[in-house]
Amino acid sequence: MNTDYSVTYINDGRRLEALCERLVTVPALALDIETACWWERRSERVSLIQLAYREGGRLRVAVIDAFAGHDPAVLRRPLEAANVTKAIHNAAFDAVRLERHFKIRPAPIHDTMLAARRVGERRCSLKAQAETHLGLRLDKGQQQSDWSVRPLQPRQLGYAALDAAATMLLYEHQAGRGLKGEYRPRGAPVEGQGALPLDAVPHGRSQAEAPVAAGEPRPVGGPLSATSLALLGIIAELPSRYGPEQLAASVGEDRVGLAGWIIDGVLGREADVDEETVRNEIAALCESGMVRTTPTRRLEASDEGRNLWLQQKPR
Numbered sequence: 001m002n003t004d005y006s007v008t009y010i011n012d013g014r015r016l017e018a019l020c021e022r023l024v025t026v027p028a029l030a031l032d033i034e035t036a037c038w039w040e041r042r043s044e045r046v047s048l049i050q051l052a053y054r055e056g057g058r059l060r061v062a063v064i065d066a067f068a069g070h071d072p073a074v075l076r077r078p079l080e081a082a083n084v085t086k087a088i089h090n091a092a093f094d095a096v097r098l099e100r101h102f103k104i105r106p107a108p109i110h111d112t113m114l115a116a117r118r119v120g121e122r123r124c125s126l127k128a129q130a131e132t133h134l135g136l137r138l139d140k141g142q143q144q145s146d147w148s149v150r151p152l153q154p155r156q157l158g159y160a161a162l163d164a165a166a167t168m169l170l171y172e173h174q175a176g177r178g179l180k181g182e183y184r185p186r187g188a189p190v191e192g193q194g195a196l197p198l199d200a201v202p203h204g205r206s207q208a209e210a211p212v213a214a215g216e217p218r219p220v221g222g223p224l225s226a227t228s229l230a231l232l233g234i235i236a237e238l239p240s241r242y243g244p245e246q247l248a249a250s251v252g253e254d255r256v257g258l259a260g261w262i263i264d265g266v267l268g269r270e271a272d273v274d275e276e277t278v279r280n281e282i283a284a285l286c287e288s289g290m291v292r293t294t295p296t297r298r299l300e301a302s303d304e305g306r307n308l309w310l311q312q313k314p315r
Contacts, residue, residue, distance in 0.1 A: 003136055003169065005052070005059035007161045013070035019062050022055065023078035028085040029053040030168035031106060033094045034160055036148035039244040039283050039293065046101050047147035049075065050164035059168060061161040067150060072102050079106045087171035089113050089126045089163075091183040093276035099185075108182070112170045113274060115181030123272040130166045133173050138166060227273060228281040229312055230266035234259045235291050236301040236309040243297050244286075248278045265314040 010016050023029060030052040037043035049064040049072060066072050078084055079098070088094050091111045098104045116124040123132065130136040145156050174181065224232065234247065237258055242250070251263065251273055263271065282299070285291040290305030301309065 003059075003134070003165070005061055005161075005165045007061045007063060007157065009063050009065070009157060011065040011068035011070075013074070016064060016070055016072075017074055019051075019064075020074055020078050023051065023053060024081050024084065026053045026055070026084060028087060028110075028168075028171065029078070030087040030164050030171060031079070031094060032089070032160070032164040032167060033097060034145075034147045035097060036146070038097075038279050039286050041283070041287060044097070044101075044283075045148065046072070046097055048152075048160050049098075050160050052161075052164040052168035054168075059165060061164050063157055063161055063164075065150075065152075067148075073104065075102070076104045079104050082108065085110050085171075087112055087167055087181075088183070089129075089167045089170070090274050090276040092186070093280055095183070095185065105185070110171055110174075110181040111183035112167060112174060112181055114183055115174050115179040118181070119179060122270060125272050125274040126163060126166060126170070128272050129170055134166065134169050136166055136169070138162060224308070224312070225281065226267050227277060228285060229309070230263050231278065231281050232285060232290060232301060232305055232309050233262040233266065233313055235285075235299045236306045237262065239300040240294060240296075240298040242299050244279075244282055244293065244299060247299060248275055248282060251278050262313075 008019075010019060032050040032052075033046050034048040034050075036045045036047050046066045049066055050061060051064070052059065052061045054060070064072065064075075079086060085108055086106045087110045088106070089112045091106075091109050091114075095106050095109060098106060112129065113124050113126070116129055121129075121132075123129070127138045130138050139159065139162070145159070147156070231247070231251065234251070235242070241259075250259075263273075267273065282291070285305065286293065289302055290308065291299055291301055294300060
């Protein structure tokens with residue numbers, strides 16, 4: 001598979017408006033974002049918006065600096081255009097934050113992670129999907145970058161662009177296989193059916209996928225999703241070991257020691273966890289008060305979170 005693509009860094013309003021004029025004419029684009037302080041709603045900011053698209057058959061990636069002083073809301077036109085499919089890997093993270101910060105509601109959305117899950121694939125993270133279906137190895141060395149610092153380094157821009165390019169290639173591969181990945185924001189009405197209450201989640205479906213109002217954190221006061229419980233366990237058993245970025249980056253890879261035992265015990269040895277899913281769960285745990293960050297930006301469980309883990313931990 002040809003993975004060649006060009007990258008353009010956009011940090012002024014004129015170039016952004018010119019990009020938007022081109023994007024409304026493409027049939028599909030891939031969307032990814034990078035965020036700063038995503039674990040704390042009041043401090044969270046979108047740092048970069050990456051868009052991959054085809055122009056004249058060539059794959060191009062625009063990396064838009066959301067800190068550059070222009071108004072990212074001008075992206076509303078292409079991102080909400082009904083004739084342009086937006087491919088996102090785990091839209092529950094990216095789409096929610098674009099609406100929260102810029103009032104942009106991307107649609108229609110093809111969620112490449114949902115599409116993989118719906119055909120029964122077990123390894124559904126972007127890294128795993130890119131390796132399996134594209135023969136593309138994603139370098140995750142910049143996962144713990146501080147996206148709030150400027151100027152950005154070339155390796156950070158390369159990392160950000162590659163994820164968007166991989167999402168576009170994966171979308172094209174899935175479309176060729178006839179996979180369906182329609183995504184609706186939590187709480188959006190479904191034809192012929194209202195939203196299910198949280199206590200009516202079908203068997204085998206985690207609470208993380210239960211319908212919740214768009215943009216709202218998933219409630220964690222009741223039974224936790226398996227991913228959320230595993231994260232709570234790691235934080236409770238290893239207080240101040242991990243910062244939010246470090247835990248989000250390592251949970252899919254770190255299967256040794258106590259953290260590995262917790263992940264295997266709660267999620268299963270073959271579990272493949274998407275990084276954005278982990279970020280959503282950590283943010284929800286912090287907002288619920290079960291987890292807090294220390295002054296040195298390390299994660300520790302509150303008394304409530306520690307007690308819940310002790311009640312539900314594997315024996």
